[in-house]
Amino acid sequence: MSTDLQTSKRFQSPKERRDFLGLASLWSAGIALVIGLLGALRLPVPAVFPESNSRVKLGLRQRFEGTSVTWFPEYRLWVYSTGGELYAISAICTHLGCTVATQEGGGFYCPCHGSRFGPGGAVIAGPAPRALTHLALSLSPDGQVVVDQQEEVSPETRLKV
Numbered sequence: 001m002s003t004d005l006q007t008s009k010r011f012q013s014p015k016e017r018r019d020f021l022g023l024a025s026l027w028s029a030g031i032a033l034v035i036g037l038l039g040a041l042r043l044p045v046p047a048v049f050p051e052s053n054s055r056v057k058l059g060l061r062q063r064f065e066g067t068s069v070t071w072f073p074e075y076r077l078w079v080y081s082t083g084g085e086l087y088a089i090s091a092i093c094t095h096l097g098c099t100v101a102t103q104e105g106g107g108f109y110c111p112c113h114g115s116r117f118g119p120g121g122a123v124i125a126g127p128a129p130r131a132l133t134h135l136a137l138s139l140s141p142d143g144q145v146v147v148d149q150q151e152e153v154s155p156e157t158r159l160k161v
Contacts, residue, residue: 054150061145061161077135085158088147089121090133120155
């Protein structure tokens with residue numbers, strides 16, 4: 001009968017709070033370690049792959065004759081035509097990468113943070129650190145205007161068509 005009393009739950013010492021807290025801390029540390037290892041294994045894999053080709057055909061040069069500005073929303077850029085010359089301005093704000101919009105009277109504004117740019121892309125006001133990017137234009141052998149979205153040029157650079 002004495003063995004029955006010793007094995008009975010009523011006479012066993014209860015689980016201590018320290019035991020519970022120790023197990024909880026071990027489980028928490030184990031879960032944190034697993035999550036950290038999964039994050040570390042993901043580091044070598046790039047989140048954004050570079051574009052395979054930054055050069056994009058915009059259309060035949062005749063498309064730009066007689067127009068002063070052409071908007072390309074898929075590439076976020078404007079192509080301006082003045083006196084037989086073309087130049088391209090990126091619509092990506094130099095502050096945080098929002099798409100800028102045109103404003104009345106010429107120039108651009110960023111709807112995200114309020115930067116203002118002049119008609120040539122120069123910063124007038126706001127948090128943008130530098131002017132809008134002017135992009136390189138060229139002609140392909142088949143007569144199409146090509147923009148290189150990763151090649152920045154000076155604002156005076158023009159493509160004669």
